[in-house]
Amino acid sequence: MAGKRLFQDLDSDQENKSDKRIKSLPSLSSVLGAFITENTMKNFSSALEPVLRKVVRQEVEYGISKRFRFSRSSSFRLEAPENTTPTFKLMFRKNLMKPIFTGSKISDVDNNQLEIILVDDSNNPVTLDRPIKLDIVALHGDFPSGDKWSSDEFDSNIVKERDGKRPLLAGDVSVTVRNGVATIGEIEFTDNSSWIRSRRFRIGARVAKGGSDQGVTVCEAMTEAIVVRDHRGELYKKHHPPMLEDEVWRLEKIGKDGAFHKKLSSNQIKTVQDFLKLSVVDPEELRQILGPGMSDKMWEVALKHARECILGNKLYISKGPNYIMILNPICEVMKAMIDGHDFSSQEALNQRYVKDLVREAYLKWDLLEERTNEAALLTQGDELDQQYAAGQSHYQNMEINRSYQQNGYVQESLVTNNLAIVNEGYITTPPGIGICFTGSSSQNNHINPF
Structure with a gap:
């Protein structure tokens, strides 16, 4: 019995020691908590390090810039701070x-x-x-x-x-x-x-x-x-403003080798100058050449673009037995003299007669005398008087009168004062129709006088 009790006491002591040993070991939750805390601190330190570096660098740069803000060295320049209102x-x-x-x-x-x-x-x-x-x-x-x-x-x-x-x-x-x-x-x-x-x-x-x-x-x-x-695409671009010598397809609404271009070329209208001359002499003929494919809107755009053309200082002289006219490069009348009487831009001429003369000048354009001194042309009235007054005769006056009679502006009876004939013809012109004379070569707004 004593031996049995001894063994029981030994077993009891071992169980007690084992319980104490188990109680002395750390729990799993405490071990995991310590591990997570340690990693968090390491991560936090890693994340905080660049922030601290940036703050320190900014503070150092601020201190340096504050120290040298008023430095006169041209090699050290400061950029303006962001979000500053422009001066x-x-x-x-x-x-x-x-x-x-x-x-x-x-x-x-x-x-x-x-x-x-x-x-x-x-x-x-x-x-x-x-x-x-x-x-x-x-x-x-x-x-x-x-x-x-x-x-x-x-x-x-x-x-x-x-x-x-x-x-x-x-x-x-x-x-x-x-x-x-x-x-x-x-x-x-x-x-x-x-x-x-x-x-x-x-x-x-x-x-x-x-x-x-x-x-x-x-x-x-x-x-x-x-x-x-x-x-x-520059090969096909439109010129603004166009030049007189530009090909006509340089105008708006007229494409190169297009239908309008071909129609104009077949009627010897090859340049912007050709286009403008006919638009002054006979705009309706020009519209007919272009045909119904060109709408009123397209016509206005093309004509407006053409009239932006710079005319320069060339003028052309058209002469006849009883008249002399000075025209600009697009056939607008700048000055005229009929039977020795000088008609400037402020005076009116018999529009039908002048229209016929302008049309005649248009048809023989290459034969007209070309001048480049505009000022001399517009002030040489005395010289023109001398050229034509000496050659006038009673026979020429009769021919002039007959020309006016054929146009229906004077009666069959002879009128010796040709100035009166012209004035009379103008008075009988229907209201709303007149002829526009410009005193100098216009460059932007060309007015069709007919």
């Missing part, structure tokens, strides 16, 4: 001349070099005592969506060249504002605008990085949105 702004002085083709020089509407000016908020010119360097860039045509933009938005809308292509803008892409003005000498697009989302470009100008130590903020400038076509 001045850049502006293109004039719009662009269109259309624009790749590889062609870009100019303003007056065919001059592009100019950028510095202005204040009221668009008043501003002059600074130091230069400002500018970058000229290409922008998306649909930027901006409103009247205002930030510098970051401007930069993000700059268009870069396509892969394998030359820089999108070539030429003077870096210019300097001096005395409030910067001139862009030569600049051109090297690629068309068909491949970007808006199908259009703008030309923008911004202050170059470190381009000014004025301590001011300058807002960027940009042109209107433009379509840039491939240079191959």
Whole structure:
């Protein structure tokens, strides 16, 4: 019995020791908690490190910039802080001349070099005592969506060249504002605008990085949105304004080798000058040549474009036995003399008779005497008097009277005063019909006198 009890006591002691050992071991939850806490601290430290580095770097840079803010060294320039209201702004002085083709020089509407000016908020010119360097860039045509933009938005809308292509803008892409003005000498697009989302470009100008130590903020400038076509299309472009010697298809609504072009060419109307001359002498004939395919709207557009033509200073003299007329390059009467009487732009002539004379001059245009000194032509009345007064005779006067009678403007009885004949003929002209005389060669608005 004693031995059995001994074994029972030993077993009891072992169980107690085992229970104590189990109770002394850490629980699974405490082990997992410690592990998670340790990893969290490591992750937090890793995440916090770059933030602390950035804060320290910014504080150091701020201290340095504050220390040297008023430094006079030209090699150390400060950028304006973001979200600062611009003090001045850049502006293109004039719009662009269109259309624009790749590889062609870009100019303003007056065919001059592009100019950028510095202005204040009221668009008043501003002059600074130091230069400002500018970058000229290409922008998306649909930027901006409103009247205002930030510098970051401007930069993000700059268009870069396509892969394998030359820089999108070539030429003077870096210019300097001096005395409030910067001139862009030569600049051109090297690629068309068909491949970007808006199908259009703008030309923008911004202050170059470190381009000014004025301590001011300058807002960027940009042109209107433009379509840039491939240079191959330049072969078919319309000229604005057209030139007298331009082929007639350069006019709006008249396509090269199109139906209108062929009709005009077959009637010996090959240049803009030919088109304008017939539009003055007989506009109805010109309309008939073009045919019903040209609507009234198209006719107005084509004629308006033609009348933008620069006429120059050439004049043409048409002579007859009893008259002399001075015409401009498109057959408009500038001055006339009939039977020794000088009729200036302020006086009226017998319109039917003058119309016949102009028509005759039109038909023999290549035989007319050409002069280039406009001032001399318009003031040489005395000289013309001397040329024709000496050759007049009673027989010529009879022929003149007969010519007027055939046109139905005088009675059969002879009238010796030819000036009275002309005046009488004019008085009987139906109301609303008259002849227009211009005192000088007009360049923009050509009025058909008939």
